[in-house]
Amino acid sequence: MKAISLRIGSNMFDKPDALYTRDIEDGAYHDKVYFEKDTFHKMTEEAKNFGFDTLVLELAEGIVYECHPELAIEGSMPRDEFKAELDRLKKMGFALIPLVDFSPARNAWMQGLGYVGTKRYDDACEAILREVIELFDRPEYVHLGYEDESFSMQEDNAVIYKRMPEKRIEDVNKLFDICREYGVKPWIWMSDKILESYGGADMFRSGIPTDVTLTSYAFKRVMEYHIVENRADPSMMLVKTLDEWGYPQIPMASTWLYDAVPGQAFSFYTRHCKGEHFKGFLSHPCIFSVERKYYWLMNEMYKYTKAYNEYVK
């Protein structure tokens, strides 16, 4: 799998009452979906040209959910229109994977339904997840997000949610069970910090089954001497550990922070990990599907593909 994540929705960061509101580009909440269909079309065509075979589409409020139409804002794509987009992408030859992020740090799109710990939240997650699985015709994977549930990653918001590890594990497993009902593989983000939020290695391994696909963050530089001196980015090093623990992974790389990361990430994955459980690789540009980010995406795809061809192919 050579996948790339693209955004349909955009309210995945600050809540409406965020204390430190910057602009749309920095994650500020907005009342209109920050998405340009023409640019999205250009981006998907370029993705095809660069040889990507899978698109991970981050939905958020970018589509109108029939189970919760109240979540739609100006610009949310009606179901028929979105289905037409999915058909277009399938015709282009892409496998399509939905990403619906239920993490309290990333669910500003859920608006009043996002109160973690309430039955309303649990019911909404279930209903949205089921609808998305059916909309995507039972995809091979569903990405559930579930990252960054920490104080520091929500510090701009007026109210911060952080579940105890036991509660987090309980809640995420409910979502896993729904995926399994449909024969769909659940997929979540990982990092050294996310591992801590699950209560550490032992709790994670006992609470998260090995049929769950993981992707550990790879945003930071990791030079060879960092690895040799055992001071490389712990999130990227976690890929090796998760592989040893037997979890299926789709390791990622991103130019979001540093241009050189794809080369370094792939070098690490292919030279320091056995990769027995790798199911593919993911490019995660973390950009909105708008014209001003077009060259950002091009640079990401270019760097990623170059590194992929050098180390993986």
Place this chain on the structure above:
Amino acid sequence: MIKAMLLHLGTNMWEQEGKQIATDPEGSCFSDTLRFDLPVFHKVTEGMVQNGFNTVLIDVADGILYDSHPEISVKGAMTKQALKEELARLRKMGLTPIPKLNFSTTHSAWLKKYAYMVGTEKYYDVCRDLIEEVIDLFDTPELFHLGLEEEDYASQKNQPIAIVRAPYKKCEDANYLFDICRGKGVRPWIWADINTVNGFGGEAAFKSAVATDVLLSNWVYARPDRQPADFEHYVTLAKWGYEQVPTSSICGWHFNNFDTLDFCKNNVDEKSIVGYMEAPWEKTVQRRYYSLMNNIVNFRYAWDDVYGDSTF
């Protein structure tokens, strides 16, 4: 108003030749061969014009075949004739080319053996020869960027040899370079972040050594809330009476263009701001093409956001 972007012709401004302690093969390691693609330079400069830039700052370094000191030129260095033709093309497109030669001891690996002769008569002669030759090549440009930033041990910790001038020496040598430019009717331009000002000996020494005809560029490639003092330095330089070209880059923080423009527009005496510059810190090669274009487009959109002037 200057709307500039920095592009690299020569690229040996970081690691010295010889055994490397820490090398990033995609980044700053030394090369004895030119790392510059002319077709990419063409595409990027066209992109600059399409997005409203009017000035291109060309970091020449060892990227041309010097008449005065061919021994410092890298293999494949551009001939002066070829660069002259490029400069004519740029002017025809509406871009003003400005040369840069960085004489900071941290960023002068391009000087080859002369980088180790700082303070000697030979060193000063070479500096003069190169500056005058480049001024002539650029047909006496309005400005000449001399670099002079980050001259400290921390910035050279991975080098086989670290060379740092004492503040008084830095002041003396800087004025030597400034006078070479002035002698040819060219305005000197240098980096002037807080660290660089401290390298001159701090506020009093800097103000005494650096006359206000020297154009300054502060740069803070971070968020204003993370490095407020560095952003405040733009205000300080204006209060000190200098003209400046604030420089942004998305190499360290995505929204640095926006933050820099926004901060300067709202906080700095507008008389002090004679322009802005985007510094991608990328080589002008195919593998950096999209990144370079990203810098151009990002800066342009930031300008639209801050100044609301889509004609940029």
